[in-house]
Amino acid sequence: MKHEKIETNAGLLIIFTLIVISIGGLVEIVPLYFIDSTVEKVTVAGKDTIHPYTPLQLRGRDIYMREGCYLCHSQMIRPFRDEALRYGHYSLAAESKFDHPFQWGSKRTGPDLARVGHKYSNQWHVQHLTAPRSVVPESIMPNFPWLIKNELTYKDIEDRMKALKDVGVPYSITEKEYQANVKRFGKKIAEQLDINHAEQNLLAEETKNNYDGIPGKVTEMDALVAYLQVLGTMVDFKQFEEDHFVKFR
Amino acid sequence: MSKETKQTVQTTGHAWDGDLQEFNNPLPTWWLWGFYATVVFAIIYWVLYPTFPIGRSYSKGLFNNVTYTTSDGRTVTTHWNTRALLMQDLEHAREMQKPYLDKIKKASFAEIAKDQDMRAFAYSKAKVLFADNCAACHQAGGAGVIGLYPNLADDSWLWGGSHEQIETTIREGRHGNMPSFKGRFSDAQVADLASYVLSLSKQQGVNPASALRGKTLFEGQAGCFACHTKAGTGNIALGSANLTDQIWTIANVPAQHTIEGKQAAIEHVILHGVSRRMPTWKGRLSDTEIKMLAFYIHGLSGGE
Numbered sequence: 001m002k003h004e005k006i007e008t009n010a011g012l013l014i015i016f017t018l019i020v021i022s023i024g025g026l027v028e029i030v031p032l033y034f035i036d037s038t039v040e041k042v043t044v045a046g047k048d049t050i051h052p053y054t055p056l057q058l059r060g061r062d063i064y065m066r067e068g069c070y071l072c073h074s075q076m077i078r079p080f081r082d083e084a085l086r087y088g089h090y091s092l093a094a095e096s097k098f099d100h101p102f103q104w105g106s107k108r109t110g111p112d113l114a115r116v117g118h119k120y121s122n123q124w125h126v127q128h129l130t131a132p133r134s135v136v137p138e139s140i141m142p143n144f145p146w147l148i149k150n151e152l153t154y155k156d157i158e159d160r161m162k163a164l165k166d167v168g169v170p171y172s173i174t175e176k177e178y179q180a181n182v183k184r185f186g187k188k189i190a191e192q193l194d195i196n197h198a199e200q201n202l203l204a205e206e207t208k209n210n211y212d213g214i215p216g217k218v219t220e221m222d223a224l225v226a227y228l229q230v231l232g233t234m235v236d237f238k239q240f241e242e243d244h245f246v247k248f249r
Numbered sequence: 250m251s252k253e254t255k256q257t258v259q260t261t262g263h264a265w266d267g268d269l270q271e272f273n274n275p276l277p278t279w280w281l282w283g284f285y286a287t288v289v290f291a292i293i294y295w296v297l298y299p300t301f302p303i304g305r306s307y308s309k310g311l312f313n314n315v316t317y318t319t320s321d322g323r324t325v326t327t328h329w330n331t332r333a334l335l336m337q338d339l340e341h342a343r344e345m346q347k348p349y350l351d352k353i354k355k356a357s358f359a360e361i362a363k364d365q366d367m368r369a370f371a372y373s374k375a376k377v378l379f380a381d382n383c384a385a386c387h388q389a390g391g392a393g394v395i396g397l398y399p400n401l402a403d404d405s406w407l408w409g410g411s412h413e414q415i416e417t418t419i420r421e422g423r424h425g426n427m428p429s430f431k432g433r434f435s436d437a438q439v440a441d442l443a444s445y446v447l448s449l450s451k452q453q454g455v456n457p458a459s460a461l462r463g464k465t466l467f468e469g470q471a472g473c474f475a476c477h478t479k480a481g482t483g484n485i486a487l488g489s490a491n492l493t494d495q496i497w498t499i500a501n502v503p504a505q506h507t508i509e510g511k512q513a514a515i516e517h518v519i520l521h522g523v524s525r526r527m528p529t530w531k532g533r534l535s536d537t538e539i540k541m542l543a544f545y546i547h548g549l550s551g552g553e
Contacts (some may be wrong), residue, residue, distance in 0.1 A: 003261075004263055034304075035302060035305055035307055036305045079331045079332045079334070079335040080335060081335065081338045081339055081342060084339065088533075119382075120385060120386070120528070121386075121528055123397075123525070124385065134394060134397075135385060135397070136384075136385060137389075238532075241319065241323075242319050242320060242321075242336075243319050243332075243333075243336050245332060246325070246327060246336060247327070248332075249299075249332050
């Protein structure tokens with residue numbers, strides 16, 4: 001093909017440019033799909049400890065994305081000493097394998113949230129999300145006062161789970177899929193991943209934990225705090241030797 | 250365009266709009282050599298560091314010599330990777346801090362306070378730990394938020410202010426709970442109770458008759474004494490507040506300038522109750538870290 005033909009044809013030039021610049025990305029990313037250790041295997045007593053979010057946590061994640069939390073908060077603890085001391089164990093690839101899209105982020109205006117789960121009480125989160133400066137005077141985080149007022153919409157929770165199922169998250173519809181989850185995650189988790197009972201599971205989790213402190217009302221705060229409280233808690237690092245995850249790199 | 254340029258510089262031969270031509274200059278020599286240098290750098294890098302995918306694994310590079318020792322004493326040598334480097338880094342820090350931490354682990358609080366080295370080390374470590382773990386609720390200086398998080402810099406301690414008691418609070422967490430008394434008393438009775446509570450800390454302007462009626466309720470039928478004691482001094486085993494001092498942790502009495510406002514603040518607590526939970530830190534921090542934190546927090550107010 002003559003050089004002149006490419007130079008004088010904008011469409012062709014765009015196509016060839018795209019091919020050339022994708023090579024750089026492809027050679028870096030494609031092999032990761034084939035290398036066994038990219039996503040670490042994290043099992044305790046034969047069960048996967050990292051599981052998809054429960055229906056309530058999933059709605060919380062949706063709100064996390066709606067409010068744009070990822071614009072200021074990363075969820076990726078890098079393997080450096082200062083980060084290990086401040087945030088805890090470095091993030092594993094496996095910990096975001098069910099996230100679509102993942103929330104690693106690249107901007108830390110606020111602190112990293114990868115292991116914020118169980119670090120503060122529910123009450124603290126409610127107070128902090130509603131009025132951050134009432135607990136952290138130097139904070140520049142915006143107020144999110146509507147979270148506690150807005151009732152959570154969860155009628156579409158089944159559709160949301162089905163959409164994630166379509167991209168490979170192991171939520172179950174059939175009995176066979178449910179049994180596979182029981183085998184993989186244990187019965188307690190498998191029940192939470194059953195799309196057929198999504199709505200009742202969501203309500204039961206809210207009733208049991210009452211994250212927002214308002215009994216009998218399912219607010220967006222319930223969902224968001226449920227999500228924040230599970231972040232980084234699925235792997236119990238005490239079950240592994242401190243350098244267990246080195247061998248995956 | 251000068252005449253000479255036209256003669257010496259080649260063009261690509263393309264012409265647009267009749268006479269718009271494109272020069273074909275060679276790349277500057279420095280740029281070309283720079284480019285070759287990056288190619289050579291890449292080849293050296295491929296050999297030294299983990300790079301190429303091979304089947305379901307990848308080349309590990311020639312730097313197969315990152316050696317680290319874990320805290321339980323296993324020595325491991327592995328190929329170059331950031332997770333191994335972190336282990337090395339943590340090991341280095343552990344070695345540097347070990348003499349201090351060992352000493353602090355064994356020492357009593359009094360010994361830490363006396364020894365300049367231990368005291369300085371504990372303070373600087375605990376200051377960072379406090380900022381990461383405690384300041385979110387109790388604020389950077391430990392002043393807390395009235396109604397929500399107890400003040401650690403005053404002389405009032407719900408769960409006890411000795412070094413050991415603070416240590417237990419951090420390690421095990423606490424759950425303070427006062428039930429709501431809504432519907433159990435008439436409005437007048439709640440007002441009497443509030444008057445009595447205010448009179449305990451000698452607030453100005455309390456109606457003495459009302460306070461007297463409140464006292465009977467407090468020590469009898471209302472059952473307040475069960476947690477707050479008959480004298481109203483609180484019980485550190487339950488985390489119930491001392492009502493006789495002028496320090497307030499739940500009801501924001503100091504912010505109210507009128508006796509009616511103060512009454513209302515107390516009545517609100519009686520009617521709605523309080524439930525506050527401090528999380529446990531034993532899984533997150535080591536015993537020695539908790540000890541240093543207790544030492545630091547005790548120092549914020551001078552403790553008890």
